[in-house]
Structure formats: C-alpha cells, structure tokens
Amino acid sequence: MSAAKANLETLPRTLQVLLALAFLALALFPFVGTDFYVQSAARMMILAIFAMSLDLLLGVTGLVSLGHAAFFGLAGYALAFLTPAGEPASLWWTLPAAVAASALGALVIGFFVVRTHGIYFIMVTMAFAQMVYYLFFDNKSLGGSDGIYVNFKPDAKFFDLDNKLVFYYFTLAMLLAVYAFLRRLLWSPFGRVLAGIRVNEHRMRAMGYGTFGYKLAAFTLAGGLAGLAGYLLAAQSGYVNPELMGFHTSAHAIMMVILGGMGNFAGAIVGAFAFEYLLHWFKDLPQVGAFNLGKHWQLWMGLFIVLVVVFARGGLLGAIERLSRRRGRAAVAKEEERVA
Amino acid sequence: MDLANFLIQLLNSVQYGLLLFMLAAGLTLIFGIMGVVNLAHGSFYMLGAYLAWSLSARTGSFALALIGGSVLAVIFGLILERVLFRHFYHRDHLDQVLLTFGLIYIFEETRSILWGDDVHGVKVPDLLSASVPLTETMSYPVYRLFMSAVCVALAVALYLLISKTRLGMKIRAGAFNRDMTEALGVNIKLIHAIVFAIGVALATVAGMIASPISSVYPNMGAQVLIMCFVVVVIGGIGSVRGAMIAALLVGLVDTFGKVLLPQVAGMLVYMLMAAVLLWKPEGLFKQ
Numbered sequence: 001m002s003a004a005k006a007n008l009e010t011l012p013r014t015l016q017v018l019l020a021l022a023f024l025a026l027a028l029f030p031f032v033g034t035d036f037y038v039q040s041a042a043r044m045m046i047l048a049i050f051a052m053s054l055d056l057l058l059g060v061t062g063l064v065s066l067g068h069a070a071f072f073g074l075a076g077y078a079l080a081f082l083t084p085a086g087e088p089a090s091l092w093w094t095l096p097a098a099v100a101a102s103a104l105g106a107l108v109i110g111f112f113v114v115r116t117h118g119i120y121f122i123m124v125t126m127a128f129a130q131m132v133y134y135l136f137f138d139n140k141s142l143g144g145s146d147g148i149y150v151n152f153k154p155d156a157k158f159f160d161l162d163n164k165l166v167f168y169y170f171t172l173a174m175l176l177a178v179y180a181f182l183r184r185l186l187w188s189p190f191g192r193v194l195a196g197i198r199v200n201e202h203r204m205r206a207m208g209y210g211t212f213g214y215k216l217a218a219f220t221l222a223g224g225l226a227g228l229a230g231y232l233l234a235a236q237s238g239y240v241n242p243e244l245m246g247f248h249t250s251a252h253a254i255m256m257v258i259l260g261g262m263g264n265f266a267g268a269i270v271g272a273f274a275f276e277y278l279l280h281w282f283k284d285l286p287q288v289g290a291f292n293l294g295k296h297w298q299l300w301m302g303l304f305i306v307l308v309v310v311f312a313r314g315g316l317l318g319a320i321e322r323l324s325r326r327r328g329r330a331a332v333a334k335e336e337e338r339v340a
Numbered sequence: 341m342d343l344a345n346f347l348i349q350l351l352n353s354v355q356y357g358l359l360l361f362m363l364a365a366g367l368t369l370i371f372g373i374m375g376v377v378n379l380a381h382g383s384f385y386m387l388g389a390y391l392a393w394s395l396s397a398r399t400g401s402f403a404l405a406l407i408g409g410s411v412l413a414v415i416f417g418l419i420l421e422r423v424l425f426r427h428f429y430h431r432d433h434l435d436q437v438l439l440t441f442g443l444i445y446i447f448e449e450t451r452s453i454l455w456g457d458d459v460h461g462v463k464v465p466d467l468l469s470a471s472v473p474l475t476e477t478m479s480y481p482v483y484r485l486f487m488s489a490v491c492v493a494l495a496v497a498l499y500l501l502i503s504k505t506r507l508g509m510k511i512r513a514g515a516f517n518r519d520m521t522e523a524l525g526v527n528i529k530l531i532h533a534i535v536f537a538i539g540v541a542l543a544t545v546a547g548m549i550a551s552p553i554s555s556v557y558p559n560m561g562a563q564v565l566i567m568c569f570v571v572v573v574i575g576g577i578g579s580v581r582g583a584m585i586a587a588l589l590v591g592l593v594d595t596f597g598k599v600l601l602p603q604v605a606g607m608l609v610y611m612l613m614a615a616v617l618l619w620k621p622e623g624l625f626k627q
C-alpha cells in the first residue's frame with residue numbers, strides 16, 4: 001500500500017506560515033463576510049474537524065475507514081436526545097456526553113473492525129456504519145427517515161451560542177484546539193506507534209507493540225473527535241437526520257482528506273474547505289437551455305473525483321510537495337539525512 | 341408458523357440468497373483476481389433493473405430485454421475495464437474506493453438524466469405470472485421460482501467455467517500468480533477483461549430478473565451493495581464457494597429474522613457478520 005508513505009509529517013516553514021495566515025483570515029472573516037458566508041465558513045470549519053479526525057485513521061494509522069460518518073452522526077443524535085422539548089440543555093455536560101457517546105460507539109465497532117486488514121477493513125467499517133444508519137432510519141422512536149429537530153442551541157452559561165458570531169468563534173477555537181492536539185499527538189510516542197503501524201504493522205508487533213490496542217485507541221479517539229464535529233453541526237443546523245451517518249458523508253470525508261493531502265491534519269483542513277466550496281459551486285451551476293447543470297451536481301462531482309484519483313495523486317499539498325521536490329533534490333537528501 | 345408458511349419463507353430466503361450470490365460472486369471474483377474493491381458494483385444492479393424496464397417497454401418482451409440487456413452489460417463491462425479499471429489493479433485500495441465512489445455519482449446522475457427519478461414497475465411476463473398453490477389459501481409465485489432457477493443455472497455455469505474449462509484454468513492460474521501465468525504466454529489482460537465483464541454481467545442480470553418483484557427506483561444499488569459486502573466478508577474475499585454459502589446464510593437470517601424477530605431484523609445480518617469476524621476475521625472460506 002502506498003499509504004505507507006509519510007506525507008509532510010513535518011510541515012515546511014512556508015506551509016506553516018500560510019496556515020497561520022489562513023487561521024488569521026478565518027478569525028477576521030466575520031468582519032468582512034456576510035451572514036450567509038460566515039455560516040458557511042463555520043460549517044466548513046466543522047467539516048474540517050471531521051476530516052482531521054478521519055485523517056488520524058486514514059493518513060496516520062493507515063486505516064481506510066469507510067464508516068466514519070456513523071460517529072459524526074451519533075453525537076448529533078445524542079445532542080438531539082439530550083435537549084429537552086422546552087428548554088436548552090447545558091453545553092458543559094451535553095458536549096462531553098455526546099463525544100463520549102461517539103467514542104463508545106467507535107470503541108464497540110472498533111473492537112470488531114480493527115482485527116481486520118486492508119480490503120476487509122474498508123468493507124466492514126462501511127457495513128457497520130450502514131447498520132447504525134438503518135438503526136436510526138428504521139426506528140420511528142429514533143427519528144426515523146425524517147430525523148429530529150434540536151429545539152434549542154446548547155446553553156453555554158458564559159457565552160451565547162445562539163449568536164451566530166459567538167458560535168463562529170467557538171467553532172474556530174475548537175478547530176484550533178483539535179488541530180493543535182492532533183499535531184502534538186502525531187509526534188507523541190503514541191502517534192509514532194500509529195505511524196509505525198501504517199508503515200509496517202508486522203514489524204511493530206515483532207517489536208512488542210500490541211497493535212490491536214493502539215489501533216482500537218486510535219479508532220475510538222477518531223470517533224470521539226468526529227463526534228465533536230457532529231455535535232457542532234447538529235447545534236448549528238438545528239436538526240439531525242440519518243444522512244449525517246450515510247455512506248456519502250463518509251466518502252465525502254475521505255475525499256476531503258485526499259484532496260488536501262493526508263497524514264498531516266493541515267491537508268484535511270484545506271481539503272474540507274476546498275471540497276465544501278466545490279460542492280456549493282457545482283450545486284449553484286446555472287441552467288443551460290433545458291438542462292439544469294446545478295441539479296446534476298453529482299455528475300460533476302463524480303467526474304471531478306475520478307479525475308483527481310486518475311491524475312492528481314497526493315492531493316493539493318502533495319502537488320506542492322512534488323513541485324518543491326522537483327526544485328531541488330539536494331534539499332530532499334538533506335531532509336532524509338536529518339531523519340536518519 | 342405452520343409448514344406452508346415456513347416453506348414460503350424458506351423459498352423466499354433461498355431466492356434472496358441466490359440473488360445476493362449473483363452480485364457477490366462478481367464482487368468477490370473481481371477482488372480475488374484483480375485486487376480491486378468496487379463500490380460501484382451496486383450500480384450495475386441498478387443498471388440491470390433500468391435496462392429491463394426500458395428494453396421490455398421498447399420491445400414488448402421481457403425475454404428479449406433479458407438477452408439484449410446481458411449483451412449490453414458485457415459490452416459495458418469490457419469498455420469500463422479497458423478505459424478505467426485496468427489502470428487501477430495495482431493502485432492502493434484507497435484510490436479504488438474513491439474511483440468507484442466517483443463512478444457511483446456518475447452512474448446515478450446519468451441514470452437520472454436518461455431515465456428520470458421516478459419509480460417504475462416491470463410487469464411479470466405472462467408465461468411466468470401463475471402461482472403454485474401450496475394450501476387452500478397460500479400459493480407461491482412461479483416467477484420467484486424462475487428467478488431461483490436462473491440464479492442456480494448461472495451459478496452452475498460459473499462453477500463449470502472456472503473449474504472445468506481451459507479459460508477457467510487460466511483464470512485460476514492468473515489469480516494464483518499473475519506474472520508467471522503471463523510469462524507462460526497467457527494473455528492476462530484479456531483474462532482480466534473477461535472476468536470483469538462476467539462480474540458486471542452477473543450483477544446486471546441479477547438486477548434485470550429482480551426488477552419485476554422489487555420495482556425499479558433510484559439508488560436501488562446502494563442497499564444491495566452493503567448486503568453484498570456482508571456476504572463477501574462472511575464468505576471470505578475471493579472465494580466463490582464462500583460467497584454462495586454466505587449468501588444463502590444471509591438470505592436465511594434476513595428473511596426469517598423479519599418474520600420471527602421483526603424488532604431487530606435490520607441488525608441481525610450485521611450481528612452475524614460481527615460473530616463471524618470474531619471467530620474467523622478473514623471469512624469462512626479464505627482463499
């Protein structure tokens with residue numbers, strides 16, 4: 001598997017600067033953007049958290065999960081169930097509870113799936129996610145195919161999440177916190193073991209690491225972080241439906257990670273923004289004659305995905321990496337020397 | 341549950357299982373021999389159903405639609421293999437997942453443009469529209485028996501093709517050691533194209549013969565794809581025999597689950613999969 005290739009685990013200085021500027025731009029955006037675009041940007045940040053949580057599995061541990069949306073949706077449903085009909089529930093306990101629900105779901109499903117490898121892992125994660133999907137889809141008491149409304153935004157005591165600006169900055173803070181946490185984790189002993197599992201799991205086992213436990217821990221952690229994103233999305237949109245956990249949501253998340261470049265979390269953020277932007281762009285395409293281009297957005301998205309897979313391996317950050325590699329082989333040799 | 345009712349459910353479960361086998365066999369062959377995971381396999385099932393609807397409306401004959409649809413499916417499979425899949429046999433699974441996910445979107449939207457988003461029904465051919473009486477009040481439709489017969493006939497044909505013919509020998513050799521087989525002068529690219537076309541044709545035929553009882557609707561491939569994944573995981577990837585046994589098992593559990601334990605029926609098949617994973621993580625009949 002070519003997933004074994006480390007992908008910009010250390011971000012070059014230029015990329016770090018660009019990323020810092022991007023965060024700054026996000027912080028300043030509400031001062032220039034209209035309400036609609038601020039809301040869209042908040043949604044993109046939420047999806048970026050979701051994409052980063054998947055990147056922990058996909059790019060760091062080398063586990064291709066096609067069922068990550070299940071945990072994204074579980075936390076959203078948890079918020080919906082924990083919010084009483086007549087008053088808001090407190091953020092301070094519903095957020096941890098929702099994240100815990102997702103992490104627990106990931107722990108239970110992970111117990112079965114991380115013992116499989118490669119293609120089995122892909123199929124089994126997808127199958128279990130569909131199981132969760134149909135559990136909610138088929139049960140009227142769980143909202144059924146229509147989903148349920150989150151009647152009130154969570155009550156945060158010290159700040160008002162009902163205020164769109166406050167929600168925006170809360171989401172931005174969460175995005176930064178998750179990014180910082182995952183970057184730190186990537187270079188922690190735990191993160192190094194996960195990266196080792198991606199590169200060569202047999203060797204890690206031979207060295208005495210219980211890879212089952214590490215993979216299960218990564219799966220659970222990723223599920224919990226996906227839950228954080230799902231909680232925020234449910235709080236923002238005010239309703240949850242089974243599509244949140246659908247197969248398309250999982251596949252879109254993979255596409256975000258691939259589009260940005262996997263294994264470094266920064267790519268996942270870039271990819272989430274790029275993918276979401278593109279999705280809107282395709283959906284807003286105009287009517288041409290009798291043919292509504294925007295209505296058939298799936299066709300353009302499908303073609304785009306196929307083209308990316310056929311021609312642009314390694315994503316946006318990967319393209320930059322290849323450019324810089326072409327610029328000077330000496331720099332690469334130096335980098336390899338340093339790593340060795 | 342009395343005997344007649346039990347018999348009906350048993351026949352239903354076998355029929356469902358055999359239909360799943362038609363889909364899972366192609367999926368497991370394409371993975372086992374070319375190493376490609378194909379999420380778009382469910383789309384071929386949908387394509388079959390729409391072809392059956394469209395061709396039988398145009399020609400007025402379900403039999404003609406079946407024959408014409410099968411020919412089109414083989415041609416479609418060969419083109420798809422030549423243009424796209426051939427280049428993905430050695431790419432990693434992640435790329436294959438994305439490619440075939442993109443294809444699902446393309447197929448669904450093309451279907452929407454060509455045939456619209458309405459639900460359609462396909463009429464059961466007159467010759468097969470009778471029912472076999474079991475008791476005074478219960479009977480079993482001949483068409484469902486016909487479906488099972490077609491599936492069994494194709495399963496036997498597939499078995500004979502793979503284990504008794506020269507082509508089957510080359511297919512097995514190619515699955516075992518691709519480079520050595522090629523070195524011995526076998527045109528492995530042609531073999532791969534044939535296997536892919538067989539897989540597409542099996543799924544399309546499954547969609548065509550299922551269309552009169554399941555009706556024809558958008559996204560009909562998605563749910564059946566998941567069931568096929570469960571079948572392939574239980575049976576063991578690459579094993580056609582495993583796919584057959586797992587498909588019948590899933591058919592039994594799903595059909596009787598809906599009758600006996602309707603509250604948890606949707607979960608039972610996945611629980612079966614989880615149990616198999618605990619017992620044998622690589623499926624019952626790993627190659």
